[in-house]
Amino acid sequence: MGLRIDIVTIFPEYFGSPLGVSLIGKAAGRGDIEFRVHDLRRWARDVHHTVDDVPFGGGPGMVMKPDVWGDALDEIIPADGEAARLVVPTPSGVPFSQDMAAGYAAEPRLVFACGRYEGIDGRVVEAMRARMPVDEVSLGDYVLAGGEAAALVMIEAVGRLLPGVLGNVSSAGDDSFGGDGDPAGAMRGLLEGPVYTRPRAWREREVPEVLVSGNHAAIARWRRDMALRRTAAYRPDLIAGLRDLDRRDREVLAEAGFPVSAEDMAH
Ligand code: JAH
Numbered sequence: 001m002g003l004r005i006d007i008v009t010i011f012p013e014y015f016g017s018p019l020g021v022s023l024i025g026k027a028a029g030r031g032d033i034e035f036r037v038h039d040l041r042r043w044a045r046d047v048h049h050t051v052d053d054v055p056f057g058g059g060p061g062m063v064m065k066p067d068v069w070g071d072a073l074d075e076i077i078p079a080d081g082e083a084a085r086l087v088v089p090t091p092s093g094v095p096f097s098q099d100m101a102a103g104y105a106a107e108p109r110l111v112f113a114c115g116r117y118e119g120i121d122g123r124v125v126e127a128m129r130a131r132m133p134v135d136e137v138s139l140g141d142y143v144l145a146g147g148e149a150a151a152l153v154m155i156e157a158v159g160r161l162l163p164g165v166l167g168n169v170s171s172a173g174d175d176s177f178g179g180d181g182d183p184a185g186a187m188r189g190l191l192e193g194p195v196y197t198r199p200r201a202w203r204e205r206e207v208p209e210v211l212v213s214g215n216h217a218a219i220a221r222w223r224r225d226m227a228l229r230r231t232a233a234y235r236p237d238l239i240a241g242l243r244d245l246d247r248r249d250r251e252v253l254a255e256a257g258f259p260v261s262a263e264d265m266a267h
Contacts, residue, residue: 002027002031002033002034002162003032003033003105003110004033004036004108004109005033005034005035005036005110005112005155006035006036006037006038006076006084006109006110006111007035007038007111007114007151008038008040008069008072008073008111008113008114009037009148010039010040010116011114011146011148012037012038015035015037015148015152018156019035019037019155023159024156024160024165026165027159027162027164027165032162032163033162033165038076040069042072043072045067045068050065051064051065051068052065052116052117053065055118062118063117063118063120064115064116064117064124065121066120066121066127069120069121069124070124073111077132079131083108083109083132084108084110084111084132085104085109085110085132085133085135086111086113086125086128086133086134086135087104087111087112087113087137087151088113088115088120088125088134088135088147089114089115089139089147089154090115090119090137090138091138091141091142091143091144092119092136092138093137094135094136094137095138095139096138096139096153096154096157101157101158101161104154105158112154114146114147114150114151116145116146117146137150138150139153139154187224187227189231189238189241189242189243190224190227190228190230190231190238190242191227191230191231191234191235191238192223192227193225193226193229194226196208200212210222224248224249228249228252228256229256232257232258233256236258239253239258245260
């Protein structure tokens, strides 16, 4: 019982290599994920395979035609078929998150509609919402040339959460976006700090002593300190959302310039 992912795009060739390699490629080889990539131009109506037209109301660029997208999605997601969620990458969408990736990994079927130009005629999402859940999703506040790269990012974030896809299942746990798939994870809501491997000394730089101490409690505390510091420095917007801070957490955050108020304290 795997995940089926359909991708609709005017650049089907874009997806070949990324979906064929690494953990996702192996999962697809085993049948844990099934990919189907569809060329939108198959549903174009004219000899030139036109998929875009000028925007009503004027303005720059072109807009993708609703009739072409409508026919494509009607055929790819038949009314009597398996329930599907339609995902439309767009800079005007809701921010994608680790929680959404976990939700997508639990779905039977995802369909990514990759727009180009100025986007897809607004009536397409409206019409599809009458039949299925539709998410317009952004990866951040920047504009790409189309939704393809964004779809690949989401597919990778979802794919690594599928049972059997990640080589080492436990390493999904305390990454930045701390405790993905682990609602009670100690690092939840924090960016992960630095990590180290051999050699112990490299270009005169020693690995932090605590990491070779064998003291697991001290190691966990040190990692949390580093995560708090990094989060304060790189993502100060996340600090207000942290819950259940202990005395040491508050000390570290205060040193990083974030005094924490009394009502946010666990004890
Ligand atoms: C650009 C269709 N937030 C990332 C993102 C996602 C999609 C697009 N741009 C940025 C995009 C042009 C056409 C989608």
